[in-house]
Amino acid sequence: MKVGSQYLGNNVCEFTLWSPLKEKVAVHLVSPEEKLLTMTKQEQGYWYLKAENIDPGTLYYYQLEDSVDRPDPASHFQPQGVHEASAVIDHNNTSWQDSQWTGIPLEEMIIYELHVGTFTPEGTFKAIIPRLSDLVELGVNTIELMPIAQFPGDRNWGYDGVYSYAVQNSYGRPEDLKQLVDEAHQQGIAVILDVVYNHFGPEGNYMAHYAPYFTHTYQTPWGDAINFDNAYSDGVRNYFSENVLYWLEIYHIDGLRLDAIQAIYDAGAKHILQEMAEKVEEFSHQVGKKFYLIAESDRNDVRIIRPRELGGYGLDAQWSDDFHHSLRTVLTKESGGYYVDFGTCQQLAKAYQNTFVYDWQYSQFRKRYHGNVIGDRPAWQFVVCIQNHDQIGNRMLGERLSDLIDFEAVKLAAGALLLSPYIPLLFMGQEYGEESPFLYFVSHEDPDLVAAVREGRKQEFTDFHLEGEYIDPQSTQAFNLSKINWQQKNEEKHQVLWQFYQQLINLRKTIPALKKLDKQNLQVTAEESDRLITLHRWQNDSQIFSIFNFNDQNVELKNVVLRGKWQKILDSSETKWMGSGSNLPEKIETKEQQLSIKPHSFVVYQQ
Template sequence: MSILREIGGIYHPDKGTTFTVWAPEAELVEVVLHQPEKKTLPLQREAFGYWTGLAEDAGPGSLYTFKINKEIERPDPASHFQPEGVHQASAVVDHSGFEWTDQQWKGLPLEQLLIYELHVGTFTEEGTFEGIIHKLPELKDLGITAIELMPVAQFPGNRNWGYDGVYPFATQNSYGGPEGLKKLVNACHEQGISVVLDVVYNHMGPEGNYLNDFGPYFTDKYHTPWGNALNFDDAHSDHVRNYFFQNALMWLRDYHLDALRLDAVHAIYDTGARHFLQELREHVTQLADQQGRPYLLIAESDLSDVRLINPIEQGGYGLDAQWFDDYHHTIHTLVTGEVEGYYEDYGKPEQLQKALEKTFVYDGLYSEHRKKTLGTDASANPPQQFVVGSQNHDQVGNRMLGERLPQLVSFEMLKAVAGLVLLSPYVPMLFMGEEYAEEHPFLYFVSHTDPDLVEAVRKGRREEFSAFAWKGEAPDPQSEETFQQSKLQWSYHSNEQQNKLREFYKELIQLRKTAPALAKPSKQQMQVHMEDESLVLHLIHKSKEPYLYCLFNLSKQPQRVQLLTTEKDANWQPILHSADRAWGGPGIEQQEALQGQAEINLPAASVLVLQHQQ
């Protein structure tokens, strides 16, 4: 494991601020202090092209830039705060000054996570960390145990998904900056809620990206949809790796975050003996040992590769979990009928059974969409290593019109789909507003200042939609209106049907938390059967008594179903039915206990949960 080098402007209360930057090809590097009066301090060159110096009079809030070879003046690549945006001076941050009250908090294990993904700018009207704090009681009431923040690293302007960030260490100024994020994390921990942060280590945004002025942060060995790849294995790559290792450790150590979600790790290109992700795991484990608490690393990948999550001693990278898109795609195609674009590999009922029994649908199978064989066998990996959802920022926001599932399926089907996520053996994740069928779309939005870049973004979005049969005109990503349309309305307070859906989610979440059979679900202790013709799924959790029998009718017609159990005297008591009027359903006949291989009528688009009676 490599030895890490501290970078950026690091404040020490007893002696001032140490400024360190990596610029291996520079002849001279200076730090320019902008206040109280502007002055320049030459930095000393050290091994491997690091430049460093101490400014005794620079403290929290001090603005500074780096000047290279007396010619180029730029913000700090490892800036912890950009108070005036991506093109202006960096500010020193004192991470020791915040008064944390979460000393007893140690985080939650994977199997206890009920994740709620949200975008800071559109989650509340305020669009700030403070705004989220005001909504925590509602998330707590829902039963959420973890929030996942879309990226908050500084991006250009005030509107962005966050994947155009160019200062990975700096917390977005318009959201509330470093202080605001710390207050949010502290408040979450007070409520017993873990915080996951989405970080982007596979590319950098274009506007405000000055890394090439400092050193070879990128390599032309590989190309990505965003241009040259970040340099994780070419000449000088040790120091690029150091930059991102330090970034991950900063979020976990200085902001008390519980987990990092690593964006699109399939675009992190590294052919070295120790992959970047493996070494990241090792550094994070070392920090966990020092802090006396665990930290989780969750990958997003489209490779269906268990190497990400297998232990290092077994040749894996040792990450804790990964997003599991197969489950989303399988559900989505079955309930919407959409099979264009990347959905063309899905839509078969038997794939849902396989996704529950074996995890990866593409586990060494040929993908028609990709025109190649894809995936590995994940059947031996425990289900808590996989995060599933029926909606997320990608699957909603990358639709041309940003439609959420309520615009695509019936109200009754929304409840059946909720059951598929929350009663699965996997770690469930909801997308903000899903729990009450938010009607506003979630669109793609930016606020770039370069007109050519804005036009390139518009063109790129149009091309992205060409593989789908979507009609209409894509909303302008640059428009303020596009951003405003994407804000949650929180309308369940005044909409009875939406409130009933939210109550149904609450009931499912409570069942997830309290049912012994769901305490630690096991793929090996489940019975799964998909009836291809009727689209009825039987899912029986047998990890602990009392067993749970979950029946899903994913068709648009009522179905007559026979229970699978072979025990003639088995007694199953209905405990939850989505068609009940309490959840806004059409109503159900009086539910009696069911014996053995009894037959039962399942309403269209419904989920019924039975509990085994001794």
């Protein structure tokens, strides 16, 4: 059941609302002329109206019980913000130019996460378009937009969205997002959209006025959980499962990243995530192109991506934070918060080989056993990163990794990510070592809510670095400081780092041993005392051998034996990458050798 306003053409529009407990509902048109149109109640709590003389852009509310006007919970656009009228949108007149677009296979994705508001000075969908060519030149083939569902005010990370179907008005209009997606496809870039199905933001959230969208049965960090399995949950499930299809069908989005699914509670026989996966699979068959669902989860639970016939939900991929945490702590030696569970090269080696470090291991941070074994799930079902919006923005100062470690270690981290057998995700500006922070920012109108956000963020920062000056998330300063500075891309070490990322991505795309995301053809060793990791990957006749030195001293490798002839293809310590110069030979042949590798560096040999 499609919900919201569906413009049919010729000034005819259908309005569908789910509100099972109301006795009277009407469409209250407020512009271009005011009019009240009574809706008819149908089965399972849906209200329906087919109306004529409705122009695109018409503003309306739903009037409940003759007493209160509220925006459409499935509004397609909120031109005046979260508290004002919804707009009828004509989705029929889009001149799409991507009919030949077949998508990017999941296992080939190089994902680039960006925040629309801070990616460009303008902070709009349209302003992203001229930057797509930069990403293509870098080697990126997929962009992931942080949430764009309408949130209060004009600046927000997006996780306070309250209209799941409406694009954020400060970013542009619906047609602007369509233009961005269309242009991306024409340049060979897939688009993933970050969506939030575990909660609604607090301001402008009128969902409970309409129906039992929430349940007291479960509690989330944001309050009562969304009602996916209790009485009247059928309408809630429909609202969200239709939202999945809405983004794929109406906006040609290639896939969705589902935020924090550990806060999606469903004890029913068919989990809502499974239902979503089934609908996407069916839609993919209809369209003849594969669409993807990628979950963010901190549970280390392989059931999320396991096929339905094997008892899983059947999602396509999931994030794995263990890789980030393992690499981050080896580089920075941090031990606050959840980092207390990490810090060894052995753990990083396990992340390469087994994906989850905690696969039913005891977690000191959680004070319980955590995770399960991934079994036969392939590496291309996991997305890993060395930076993302959470890992930067949930620090008080919003420091990027390049602010915390030296330039050699920054290159080392890049190599560790892009030589892994997983889908890599970059956070905007990472590729050239952006120096601006990425802070948490909001623009709420409710003073009590602003005070609660300030206090809540301070509580979160207790685990991650209290030193430095706290920047008020409600301030425009927090937002403006978070905008990235594109001019840095062409400056000194930033340009070198950008070229370094470009080279790594090119190797990943062109060398079969790196292109094939296969953990079976992978061998990794860790020397804890030397803080050294070696990585050997192969695919048929293609082989690479990498050495990663996380030590701040030179490390001597004795009695190294590599069978056959090997050619060095990348060395982060070379002067061309602003290193101090390499100690490693250009070629290695079959015999015992002693190698010396510079601090915080890595090398790649190809057979």
